[in-house]
Amino acid sequence: MLDPKLLRTDIDTVITSLARRNFSFPRDEYLQLEETRKTVQIRAEELRQERNSRSKGIGNAKAAGEDIQPLLAQVESLGDELEAANAELNEVQAKLNNLLLGLPNLLDKSVPDGADESANVAIRHWGDIPAFDFSPLDHVDLANNLGLLDMNGAAKITGARFSVLKGGLARLQRALIQFMLDMHTQEHGYQEIYAPYIVNEESLLGTGQLPKFADDLFALKGEQGFALIPTAEVPLTNLVRDEIIASEDMPLHFVAHTPCFRSEAGSHGKDTRGLIRQHQFEKVELVQIVAANASSEAHEALTAHAENILQTLELPYRVVTLCSGDTGFGAAKTYDLEVWLPAQNTFREISSCSNFHDFQSRRMKARWRNPDTGKPELVHTLNGSGVAAGRALVAVLENGQQADGSIRIPAALQPYMGGLTQLQSK
RNA sequence: GGAGAAGUGGCUGAGUGGUCGAAAGCGCUCCCCUGCUAAGGGAGUAUGGGUCAAAAGCCCAUCGAGGGUUCGAAUCCCUCCUUCUCCGCCA
Numbered sequence: 001m002l003d004p005k006l007l008r009t010d011i012d013t014v015i016t017s018l019a020r021r022n023f024s025f026p027r028d029e030y031l032q033l034e035e036t037r038k039t040v041q042i043r044a045e046e047l048r049q050e051r052n053s054r055s056k057g058i059g060n061a062k063a064a065g066e067d068i069q070p071l072l073a074q075v076e077s078l079g080d081e082l083e084a085a086n087a088e089l090n091e092v093q094a095k096l097n098n099l100l101l102g103l104p105n106l107l108d109k110s111v112p113d114g115a116d117e118s119a120n121v122a123i124r125h126w127g128d129i130p131a132f133d134f135s136p137l138d139h140v141d142l143a144n145n146l147g148l149l150d151m152n153g154a155a156k157i158t159g160a161r162f163s164v165l166k167g168g169l170a171r172l173q174r175a176l177i178q179f180m181l182d183m184h185t186q187e188h189g190y191q192e193i194y195a196p197y198i199v200n201e202e203s204l205l206g207t208g209q210l211p212k213f214a215d216d217l218f219a220l221k222g223e224q225g226f227a228l229i230p231t232a233e234v235p236l237t238n239l240v241r242d243e244i245i246a247s248e249d250m251p252l253h254f255v256a257h258t259p260c261f262r263s264e265a266g267s268h269g270k271d272t273r274g275l276i277r278q279h280q281f282e283k284v285e286l287v288q289i290v291a292a293n294a295s296s297e298a299h300e301a302l303t304a305h306a307e308n309i310l311q312t313l314e315l316p317y318r319v320v321t322l323c324s325g326d327t328g329f330g331a332a333k334t335y336d337l338e339v340w341l342p343a344q345n346t347f348r349e350i351s352s353c354s355n356f357h358d359f360q361s362r363r364m365k366a367r368w369r370n371p372d373t374g375k376p377e378l379v380h381t382l383n384g385s386g387v388a389a390g391r392a393l394v395a396v397l398e399n400g401q402q403a404d405g406s407i408r409i410p411a412a413l414q415p416y417m418g419g420l421t422q423l424q425s426k
Numbered sequence: 427g428g429a430g431a432a433g434u435g436g437c438u439g440a441g442u443g444g445u446c447g448a449a450a451g452c453g454c455u456c457c458c459c460u461g462c463u464a465a466g467g468g469a470g471u472a473u474g475g476g477u478c479a480a481a482a483g484c485c486c487a488u489c490g491a492g493g494g495u496u497c498g499a500a501u502c503c504c505u506c507c508u509u510c511u512c513c514g515c516c517a
Contacts, residue, residue, distance in 0.1 A: 041476060045486045057500040059444035075497045
């Protein structure tokens with residue numbers, strides 16, 4: 001959520017910034033709601049003040065043993081007026097709030113202009129694109145040839161966009177997850193978290209999945225408003241919702257492995273083959289909660305932590321700064337890590353690292369106490385995949401394939417595979 | 427799932443209709459005092475919002491959440507959530 005005060009005092013800055021996203025700010029609607037809010041709120045508060053002071057007067061009169069009947073008569077109509085004013089205020093505030101919750105974040109100044117992903121800017125590459133002296137297969141063929149993937153089984157037990165991994169492939173994914181968690185906890189200073197895979201509406205509102213992106217979620221039946229998490233970002237970041245964090249506890253660095261559940265509404269026909277786009281996938285997620293003045297630096301560090309995973313896995317990748325039109329709803333700035341997939345002959349997103357500034361924390365009321373001022377201040381939140389395990393699995397398969405169809409296991413994973421150096425058919 | 431108890435400020439905890447944003451203690455901050463330490467004395471110490479260019483000031487809200495009763499609710503009523511105890515079931 002944007003700062004309502006900024007909207008009131010400098011609406012043009014907001015309009016200009018959001019225009020970079022191709023988002024047109026409903027100026028007239030906002031100005032009208034805001035003006036109504038102001039007059040109605042002032043009136044409601046005045047009425048309440050009037051009621052409070054009269055009630056106090058009645059109390060005093062009663063204590064003094066006076067007749068309070070005339071006083072009661074005076075306040076008779078006040079209650080109705082106040083009730084009406086309150087109803088009006090609630091209504092306008094709900095509308096205003098709705099509008100506010102639907103506004104995307106302001107972009108960081110350093111985000112490049114551009115309409116869509118074609119304008120994203122690759123800022124660095126790592127690793128050599130592997131040269132094969134045979135034509136590389138995609139991960140589906142590779143895994144099928146090894147007898148380790150059963151898409152039909154998944155389709156039977158659930159449906160499209162689910163997968164069944166077997167034997168060495170299932171173990172390899174588990175190895176990837178273990179490896180990533182160990183690296184982030186032991187070398188990058190994150191605290192490992194195990195958290196619920198089901199969250200409530202407040203949490204989804206806090207991180208920005210709701211109200212706008214309800215269609216992307218798997219909602220659970222029942223009246224609690226529960227949904228399966230689309231990413232561990234939701235439970236991890238909401239850990240600080242409604243908290244004032246003590247300065248000695250700052251910054252917070254969380255890492256968790258969770259499955260992620262996405263309905264993939266609107267992506268029919270996209271990446272239908274294989275494990276690239278699934279309704280359920282495994283991911284290791286990094287979340288940082290930092291002071292406002294530390295978030296840019298934290299963003300670079302967090303991205304480097306995700307990069308370190310790919311480097312240690314010997315997977316070639318590039319880092320891309322998302323342009324203004326491609327940056328997600330709540331993010332102020334995003335770096336995508338794109339890993340090389342030989343079969344597709346292209347780079348594909350394997351991690352997305354974003355700085356949300358105070359967008360999520362304002363929704364969540366997540367603050368920390370700044371020792372310099374003694375006052376609570378909104379934190380900045382960041383998150384990034386560190387990295388998506390399903391896609392990492394794809395990348396390891398495709399980049400590690402050999403002429404005989406076996407898969408070379410990166411050295412960093414071998415300890416997690418009982419010393420196995422390659423996957424091969426028996 | 428059944429029965430019961432409880433949710434108050436950073437913490438402990440008092441408060442059953444008005445003078446309660448809330449006693450007291452602890453903690454914390456500042457000041458004073460004692461040659462150091464320990465102890466002691468004094469003052470301060472919630473969050474959000476509105477008004478304002480801003481600050482001060484003033485005002486409004488908040489005692490788990492949401493409704494209700496009342497001129498007036500931390501206090502009475504209803505619903506929900508959470509925690510604890512006992513019983514049942516269970517990985």
